[in-house]
Amino acid sequence: MSSRVFRAPGRVNLIGEFTDYNDGFVMPAAVDFATRVAVTKRPDRMLGMHSANVGQHREFPLDDPAAHPAEDWSDYVRGVAVILERLGHRLQGADLEIEGDVPMGAGLSSSASIEVATALALIANSGLSLGLKEIAELCQRAENEFAGSRCGIMDQFISCFGKTGHALLLDCRSLDYRQIPMPTGVRLVICNTMVRHQHSSGEYNNRRADCEAGARHFARSLRDVTLADLSSHGDGLTETVYRRCRHVITENARVERAAQALEQNDLDTLGVLMGESHRSLRDDFEVSCPELDLMVDLALASPGIRGARMTGGGFGGCAIALVEQDRVDDFVKQVREGYRNSTGTTPELYVTSAANGAEELFPPA
Numbered sequence: 001m002s003s004r005v006f007r008a009p010g011r012v013n014l015i016g017e018f019t020d021y022n023d024g025f026v027m028p029a030a031v032d033f034a035t036r037v038a039v040t041k042r043p044d045r046m047l048g049m050h051s052a053n054v055g056q057h058r059e060f061p062l063d064d065p066a067a068h069p070a071e072d073w074s075d076y077v078r079g080v081a082v083i084l085e086r087l088g089h090r091l092q093g094a095d096l097e098i099e100g101d102v103p104m105g106a107g108l109s110s111s112a113s114i115e116v117a118t119a120l121a122l123i124a125n126s127g128l129s130l131g132l133k134e135i136a137e138l139c140q141r142a143e144n145e146f147a148g149s150r151c152g153i154m155d156q157f158i159s160c161f162g163k164t165g166h167a168l169l170l171d172c173r174s175l176d177y178r179q180i181p182m183p184t185g186v187r188l189v190i191c192n193t194m195v196r197h198q199h200s201s202g203e204y205n206n207r208r209a210d211c212e213a214g215a216r217h218f219a220r221s222l223r224d225v226t227l228a229d230l231s232s233h234g235d236g237l238t239e240t241v242y243r244r245c246r247h248v249i250t251e252n253a254r255v256e257r258a259a260q261a262l263e264q265n266d267l268d269t270l271g272v273l274m275g276e277s278h279r280s281l282r283d284d285f286e287v288s289c290p291e292l293d294l295m296v297d298l299a300l301a302s303p304g305i306r307g308a309r310m311t312g313g314g315f316g317g318c319a320i321a322l323v324e325q326d327r328v329d330d331f332v333k334q335v336r337e338g339y340r341n342s343t344g345t346t347p348e349l350y351v352t353s354a355a356n357g358a359e360e361l362f363p364p365a
């Protein structure tokens, strides 16, 4: 039986961390790393899935109202099927062959890329038609309701809407977005600390609960709270929640200024904002770690650097650096050596550019 193949990319976030689930702004870009899902129809109502990366095969009935997570990679796949069915879409049985090159546990949204590629595959396989916004939202639900991480919409959205050579400014409340060309002459260098983060770990959900405590206190989402509100009405907050709120409020303002800076090709301002974002994540939101701080310091002291910060959910994973194209080789060499000398671990550095969002590969004519 013939199969169709869909790909969905991972992402790197330029700025706007932990603002997505606070109705705020983010500015990610899709990257060249992606998950590919080949789908073949089955006559029954079974979902077979094989991960080439993990070397495992799983099979689940689509008719299982008590479906519960297996707590492994298959949850991202099965979660999408479960949510599609809950939304009333009747799926055709399918065999999915899944493989990808998004580094896992590195904060580059390998899970969102699996979800989005799976969604496209299942939707096409069942002869359904859904818009990309709807797909991003249902993949987020799969992660929230099935895979157990209370993530926001950023990763799934950029995996759907990425555009080659562009960053995407997203308003996570309205889901309005603007694609902003990346300046020529700089590359995105992703610097992997090799410290694996646990995406659905308690800390991510704890931070979200802190933000919700802040939003309850102000009786509105943190996107609508100002620094002036925080200093005049923040008394009743615990010191921790106060700092979490301060991060979200200042980060939202930074994203808006960063988008303007990018549009004006003002890399100096963008670099300053990235630095402020990193310090706010380290000190107020407390999601950095010594390896990420070291990586950012090394990046900031290396040739061609225009700005650097941790990116994604934190506690390990990657930093993102904006580096002048003609200094990239020296940059990579210096950061790699510096990190290896300080930690004994050789980091992976990926020189990337903004890539396209999810799509069918070799679509039928």
Ligand code: GLA
Pocket: 016, 017, 018, 019, 020, 021, 151, 152, 153, 154, 155, 312, 313
């Ligand atoms: C993870 C989540 C996103 C977002 C980031 C932090 O990547 O999946 O929704 O909250 O962390 O900005």
